[in-house]
Structure formats: structure tokens, C-alpha cells
Amino acid sequence: MSDQTDKNVDDVTGVETTGHSWDGIQELNNPMPRWWLWTLYATIVWAIGYTIFYPAWPMISGATTGTMGWSTRANVAEAIKTHDAKNATLVDTLLAAEMNQLGDDPDLLRYAVARGGAVFKAQCSQCHGSGAAGAKAYPNLLDDDWLWGGSMDEIGYSVRHGIRNDTDDDARYSQMPAFGEFMEKTEIAAVVEYVYSLSNADAEPAKAQVGQQLFADQCASCHGAAGLGDRDQGAPNLADAIWLYGGDRETLTQTVTNARFGIMPAWGQRLSEADVRAVSAYVHGLGGGE
Numbered sequence: 001m002s003d004q005t006d007k008n009v010d011d012v013t014g015v016e017t018t019g020h021s022w023d024g025i026q027e028l029n030n031p032m033p034r035w036w037l038w039t040l041y042a043t044i045v046w047a048i049g050y051t052i053f054y055p056a057w058p059m060i061s062g063a064t065t066g067t068m069g070w071s072t073r074a075n076v077a078e079a080i081k082t083h084d085a086k087n088a089t090l091v092d093t094l095l096a097a098e099m100n101q102l103g104d105d106p107d108l109l110r111y112a113v114a115r116g117g118a119v120f121k122a123q124c125s126q127c128h129g130s131g132a133a134g135a136k137a138y139p140n141l142l143d144d145d146w147l148w149g150g151s152m153d154e155i156g157y158s159v160r161h162g163i164r165n166d167t168d169d170d171a172r173y174s175q176m177p178a179f180g181e182f183m184e185k186t187e188i189a190a191v192v193e194y195v196y197s198l199s200n201a202d203a204e205p206a207k208a209q210v211g212q213q214l215f216a217d218q219c220a221s222c223h224g225a226a227g228l229g230d231r232d233q234g235a236p237n238l239a240d241a242i243w244l245y246g247g248d249r250e251t252l253t254q255t256v257t258n259a260r261f262g263i264m265p266a267w268g269q270r271l272s273e274a275d276v277r278a279v280s281a282y283v284h285g286l287g288g289g290e
Contacts (some may be wrong), residue, residue: 013216017199087111089275099152102281109281116282119275123267124283132286139243142288146243148172151230151288156280157236174234179218180257191215192252198227199241 008017010026017026050056065071084091090111102109127138134140144150146221148158161170167195172229179188184257197203216225222235229237236244245251245260268276283289 009223014167015020094274094277099131099277099280101153109285112278112281113285116274116278119271119279120282123271124279134282137260139244140288141283142286143242144288144290145237145240146288147229147231147236150284150288152280152284152289155277155283155289156191156277158264159283160266160276161282162266163264164261165263165266167269171266174222174236175261176181176222176255176259178257178259183214183218187214188253188256192249192256195219195227195238195252195256196247196249198239199247 008019008026009015010028013028016029016243018029020027020175051064052066053068054070055063056066090108093108094112097105097108102112117118120128120132120290125132126142128134129138132141134142139147146154148154148163158172161168161172164173164174175186179191183191189212190207191214192206192211194201194209194215197205197208197211215223219227222233223229223238224235227238229235241247241252244262246253267279271279
């Protein structure tokens with residue numbers, strides 16, 4: 001009798017309660033369904049088995065490997081190894097081929113372009129854009145305006161050694177003086193007006209004429225008398241209306257006054273030679289290659 005009186009029983013359902021009450025609502029002490037309990041027990045058994053057979057628990061310098069020795073990294077490495085074995089002949093041919101003659105072997109060119117596209121998306125698109133159209137300070141690789149040349153060999157050299165970096169002794173290198181250090185602002189304004197006039201019809205003729213003589217004295221040795229540039233020196237063409245940083249007067253003034261010094265990494269130090277050749281073929285095939 002005492003056991004019954006000690007229990008809290010709901011008057012309506014006749015089910016024992018937990019003794020908890022919220023706003024006068026009693027919580028019934030109904031047992032969990034058996035199917036739910038057996039499912040819980042099964043998941044516990046499965047989890048224990050998983051930790052025994054498979055990698056599971058993180059440790060200080062790794063993780064438990066499990067008795068089966070299974071590894072996703074090993075699976076990926078094996079898949080890469082199998083893929084490389086299948087393409088070994090094409091890779092060897094790519095490494096031995098003359099870059100400017102890749103088009104003579106359609107199968108090899110297709111492989112190089114496909115491989116190069118993957119390399120470009122992973123390594124180059126961050127600067128040149130996913131479509132290779134470039135951005136301010138990052139060259140457009142779709143047009144036919146190449147500072148150092150757009151043949152496959154020339155593109156390959158630029159990719160392999162980079163531009164103005166300090167990690168590769170064979171990097172392409174050019175440096176424009178900061179004319180603001182030794183020219184007056186009025187002189188810089190005149191030079192800018194002349195350069196502006198090479199690709200714009202709304203330049204001021206009198207001011208541009210003064211700038212033409214200053215250009216001949218200070219700039220023509222690199223950019224040429226007509227401002228058409230010089231690839232051997234890495235001097236851009238100033239008369240084609242294609243500008244890396246911008247061709248308006250304000251931007252040109254900043255360029256002449258302070259100079260520019262863009263840097264490209266030497267990808268030959270990061271990529272395999274096959275990847276360098278492949279991405280060069282891909283870039284060349286985008287439409288702007290020569």
C-alpha cells in the first residue's frame with residue numbers, strides 16, 4: 001500500500017508520472033518504444049565496430065588507423081597513380097614535343113589543352129579570371145596584346161620563369177622609372193597628354209605637341225618613337241588603346257609619376273614541366289595566342 005501511495009499516478013491515464021510539472025501539466029513516465037531502444041543499441045554497437053575497423057579518433061599527430069588500414073588518402077593516391085599510368089605516353093610525348101608544333105598532333109594538343117585548363121582554373125584564375133579576361137593590373141589573355149610575346153614558346157617561358165619576381169634568375173624583367181622623381185608636374189602632364197593622344201581623339205593638340213618632344217627624350221628609347229613598344233625590353237605598346245592599369249589621364253599620370261611593377265610567380269618552381277607546357281597550350285588556345 002505504501003508503494004502505491006508513494007508513486008505519482010495521473011488520475012486520467014492511470015500512468016505513473018515523473019513528478020515533473022510545468023504549468024500544472026504532469027509528465028507521464030511512459031517507457032521508450034522497444035524499436036527505438038534497439039535502434040539506439042544497434043548504433044552504439046555499430047559505432048564501436050567502426051572505431052575498431054576504420055580510422056576514427058583524432059590523436060596528437062594523426063588518427064587511429066583501424067584494423068582494416070583503410071585510408072581515403074591512399075585511395076586518392078592510387079587513383080592518381082592509375083590516371084598517371086594511363087597518360088604516361090601522352091605526358092612523355094608532351095615533354096619531348098616542340099611547343100610550337102603541338103598542333104601537328106591533334107590528340108596530344110587535346111590532352112595538353114584539357115590538362116592545362118585544369119591547371120589554369122586551379123592556379124591562374126585567381127588573378128586572370130576564370131575566363132582569362134584579366135582585370136586591372138592583371139593581363140587579359142584573350143586579346144592579341146602580349147608584352148613579351150604570345151607564341152607557345154614565349155607563353156611557356158613567361159609561365160615557367162614568371163615576371164619581375166626575385167625567386168627565378170631567368171624571370172622576365174623590365175622596370176619603368178618613376179618620372180615623378182625628376183620631371184616637373186607640368187612636364188608629366190604634357191607627356192601624359194601625348195600618350196593619351198596616341199589612342200584618343202579628344203587630346204589637347206598644343207599640350208600633346210609639347211609632350212611629344214619630352215616623350216622622344218625620355219620614353220622613346222623603350223617604347224619606340226611612335227609608342228608602339230618593344231617586346232625585347234618588355235615595353236608595352238602605348239598606341240593600341242589596350243591598358244593594363246587604365247588609359248585615362250588620371251591613371252596615366254599615376255603611371256608616369258610613380259611607375260608600375262607587376263609581379264608574376266615563377267610557376268616552373270611550383271608546377272611540373274608537363275603542367276607548365278599544358279597550361280601554356282591552354283592559354284595559347286584561348287584566342288589571343290600568336
